[in-house]
Amino acid sequence: MKPDLKKAYAAQASVLKAMAHPTRLLILNSLKKRETCVCELRDLVGDDLSTVSKHLLVLRNAGLVAARREGNWLHYRLTCPCVLDFAACLAALERKNV
Template sequence: MDKEHKKHLEARAKVLKAMAHPSRLFMIEELEKGERCVCELTEMVGSDISTVSKHLSVLKQAGLVADDKRGNQVFYRLRVPCILNFFGCVESVLEAQVNDHSAHLKIVTL
C-alpha cells in the first residue's frame, strides 16, 4: 500500500471512528430531520451539555456536521446527508447476521 492510499484509508477511518458511538449516531439521525441547537440535542440525548458538545466536536472534526453560532446558541446541521446511506448498508449487515444466526439455530435444532 502506498502512502497516498494509506492516508486516504486513515481519513476514512477517522469518519467511521467519529460515528462509532451511540449518542453520535443518534445525533446524526436527528440532524437528518433538520438543524438543531446544542440545547435541543442535549435534551434529546439525555446527557449534560459538555458531553454533547464534545460529541458534536468529534463529528465536526470528522467533517460530518457544520455549526452556526447565533447569539448564545450554536446550531448544527449535517454537512453531507449522504452519510445516512451508510446506515442502510449497516442495517443490511445486521439483518444478514440475524438471518445467519436463525439459519444456524435451525440446523442445530434439526
C-alpha cells in the same frame, strides 16, 4: 502498502471513527431532519451537556457537521447528509446476522 493509499484509508477511517458511537449516530440522524441547537440535542441524548459538546466536537473535526450561531444558540447541521445513506446497508447487514 503505498503511503498515499495508507493516508487515504486513514482519512476514511477517521470519518468512520467519528460516526462509530451510538450517541453520535443519534445526533447525526436527528440533524438529518433539521438543524438543532446543543441544548435540544442534550435533551434528546440525555447525557451531560459537556459530553454532548464533546461529541459535537468530534463530528465537527471529522467535517460531518457545522454550526451556525443565532444569538446565544448554536445551530448544528449535517454537512453531507449522504453519510447516513450507509445506515440502510448496515441495517441490512444486521438483519442478516440475527
